[in-house]
Amino acid sequence: MSATVDVAVIGATGAVGEALVQVLEERDFPLKTLHLLGVDEAVGHSVTFRGKNLRVRAADEFDFANVQVAFFVDEADVTRECLEAVRRGGCAVIDLSAGLPAGQAPIVVADVNPQVMASLKAPYWVSSPAAVSVALSCVLAAIAGQVEVTRASVTACLAVSSRDRQGVTELARQTAELLNARAMEPRLFDRQIAFNLLAQVEEPDNSGHGALERRIGNELKTLLTRPQLKVAVTCIQAPVFFGDSLNVSLQTEAAVDIPAVCAALDASPAIEYVEPGDYPTAVGDAVGQDVIYVGRVRGGIEDEREVNLWITSDNVRKGTAVNAVQLAELLIKDHLSKILT
Amino acid sequence: MSATVDVAVIGATGAVGEALVQVLEERDFPLKTLHLLGVDEAVGHSVTFRGKNLRVRAADEFDFANVQVAFFVDEADVTRECLEAVRRGGCAVIDLSAGLPAGQAPIVVADVNPQVMASLKAPYWVSSPAAVSVALSCVLAAIAGQVEVTRASVTACLAVSSRDRQGVTELARQTAELLNARAMEPRLFDRQIAFNLLAQVEEPDNSGHGALERRIGNELKTLLTRPQLKVAVTCIQAPVFFGDSLNVSLQTEAAVDIPAVCAALDASPAIEYVEPGDYPTAVGDAVGQDVIYVGRVRGGIEDEREVNLWITSDNVRKGTAVNAVQLAELLIKDHLSKILT
Structure with a gap:
């Protein structure tokens, strides 16, 4: 994969958010810029990525046109509040919050039904299921x-x-x-x-x-x-x-x-x-x-x-963060690489 | 119940043994003499019953003709080692150790199949099942x-x-x-x-x-x-x-x-x-x-x-000690009271 993507993680300070950032680093995800977002008291905190402290910024002030992929790992409510901005920005969404409207994003496990990713249509919304x-x-x-x-x-x-x-x-x-x-x-x-x-x-x-x-x-x-x-x-x-x-x-x-x-x-x-x-x-x-x-x-x-x-x-890892990153990798392979390279 | 019985508890120092002694006391079981028995390092320890400390004596030196009912709550091996003496003594047995030979003692739960107790024949051997x-x-x-x-x-x-x-x-x-x-x-x-x-x-x-x-x-x-x-x-x-x-x-x-x-x-x-x-x-x-x-x-x-x-x-209590004492109560009602009164 030569393409690199700009990524937002919404809910970066939670246990799953931190695991997600860690998995992105460990799997050498083809990442250009990582934007960490949150709401309320999470804003201003920082999370380590590739040896640097990244500050968490307010999700409601973010322009989703700046990223190609957004991971939602906060509460479902937070995801819902961001949806209008996400639609305007046009980025792909990998949702771990169960916050997307029913029927708008297929649920996919990379090791189970990866073929669903290939048939996904823009703007590429997908849900990662419950860890269980x-x-x-x-x-x-x-x-x-x-x-x-x-x-x-x-x-x-x-x-x-x-x-x-x-x-x-x-x-x-x-x-x-x-x-x-x-x-x-x-x-x-x-x-x-x-x-x-x-x-x-x-x-x-x-x-x-x-x-x-x-x-x-x-x-x-x-x-x-x-x-x-x-x-x-x-x-x-x-x-x-x-x-x-x-x-x-x-x-x-x-x-x-x-x-x-x-x-x-x-x-x-x-x-x-x-x-x-x-x-x-x-x-x-x-x-x-x-x-x-x-x-x-x-x-x-x-x-x-x-x-x-x-x-x-x-x-936190396999059941959630790892599957989410695997979905993003499939998304790049199946769809985004054509746009980005 | 006007009849009172002499009782032995084999394995009196374990958690179930102590619970059994406690349940005998709480339920005001019609008890004449209580003999606490054990093996190895349990011998010499004491257990409180009706405000008195009762010493645990060696099971292999006990004459089971001295009791009408014996509760076995130690390991299955201990029960097996006592069986010959129990047969000689002729007492009833309530086994919680799964140590009786297969088919020699029906399993009974007082709240489920108490009718089995009524049809029991002398010397009245019965098993209390696993707590689950x-x-x-x-x-x-x-x-x-x-x-x-x-x-x-x-x-x-x-x-x-x-x-x-x-x-x-x-x-x-x-x-x-x-x-x-x-x-x-x-x-x-x-x-x-x-x-x-x-x-x-x-x-x-x-x-x-x-x-x-x-x-x-x-x-x-x-x-x-x-x-x-x-x-x-x-x-x-x-x-x-x-x-x-x-x-x-x-x-x-x-x-x-x-x-x-x-x-x-x-x-x-x-x-x-x-x-x-x-x-x-x-x-x-x-x-x-x-x-x-x-x-x-x-x-x-x-x-x-x-x-x-x-x-x-x-x-320890309901799954084990309480059922065992309930079985003894049924035994007295159905059989022993005729002998004792």
Whole structure:
């Protein structure tokens, strides 16, 4: 890629924003100028990139005509407030905030449905799905040649970093208070999260489902182009700083050839397959890595049309920042390089 | 109950043993003499009962003819070593150690299949199942009139107290070391358990399943007399001191009437039903309680033959000690009272 692009990151001071800037640097992304943007108290802070401190400027004063690609990693509201300026500027958008109007930007995981990028039309708006959807879709896509999955039951144990830095700070604070036998009033989370598991990560709707739980189900079906797939997802808040852990039970159309499933996982470049006996954990394996770890692959005890597995993934990096940068790389290859060179 | 019985507790110094002694006291169990037994370094320790310190004596020197009921809560090996003496003594056995020969003692949960106790023959041997099986079977039995469950997918997040006091001590030690930024070598668990989730609680067999996972599936089918029920269980080690948390997705023969399921749970004396919006946690609700908490009851997003729910239960008390004492109470009512009075 000889073309270089000007890039804006909106929400650069959050955990995902910082990871995104770090991934841009690590992957040697063909970048001309990097504009870091934010709102409210984020403005004026600085973030290190290629050895220099870049100051965060106000998103609402930015001219999006100055960049070819904008990453939105702040709250959905912030994305919505910038949309008019983005339309005027005409830049491509990679949205991680779920802030684009429905139907205006296909969701893409670089390791799952990259072909969608090639058929994208200007101004090239694309969405990166929830971190859990990235991990799950990579695993299901890797084994799609071996099994036709009809139902996925997923228990997604989310790290507190899914609530950005405040989540990390709060778990540390609660833990320290409890270890020192001091009275502890929960903040940020509605209960004690230290040494506990919370059964939901957000207020459920009238049917009892959380928005993220619904989103993961919908994203999985779209990413795998399997509208008939049945998905039951429960998102749990775990007292883990970084890295999501997913326990998954799959039901399949036909009897599962477990060794073939393991071989397919092992062959996927997006996946680090862990042999039975051993198993991956969020802290020990996934954190800081750009691959998804899969272990405990096993059939059903009394059902040959069942496969169970365990997934750990870095929710901030692989699940979010890495996919976003991979999407930008595809965008350059498929579209922008023609304009820029 | 006017009859009083002499009781032995084998394994009285462990977390479950102490909880059992406490429950005997709290429930005002009709007890004449309590003999606390143990092996190795447990011998000579003492445990408080009704305001007095009772010394733990050597199990291998005990004459089981001195008691009418023996609770086995130590390792399975210890139970096996005592079996010959138990047979000679002729006492009833309530086994929590999974140490009795297969088929020699039916598994019973007082809130699920108490009728089994009535048909028990002398010398009255009975097994209390794994803590997870107690919680799951109570919930499934409570809704059995509303739904015919065909499959249960269970993610069982176990507290470290499932590894007795050593588990509790190790989680506290690891957490303190990490918070103080000191080097930390895991002991007892094979990985870092603090701020992490472990995908298995024991070495799996050649098919990838753990013995406890198989046991829970088998116990559920037996307790519910549903041999055709399909069960997928994954036991995860969570960084929680006390209280198991279970995420459960059930598939059913027919469309589920969710309000009827909620009403049935609410009506069960063994269950504390928590309304949607709110939810129970191990630390905040279940610990120290003799009921099982159920929340997040909801249907499937796209499947009307599905119901999802979240269970928290005190693994040491309700899942283990309370059921054992309830079994002893049934034993007295159904059988021993005739002998003793």
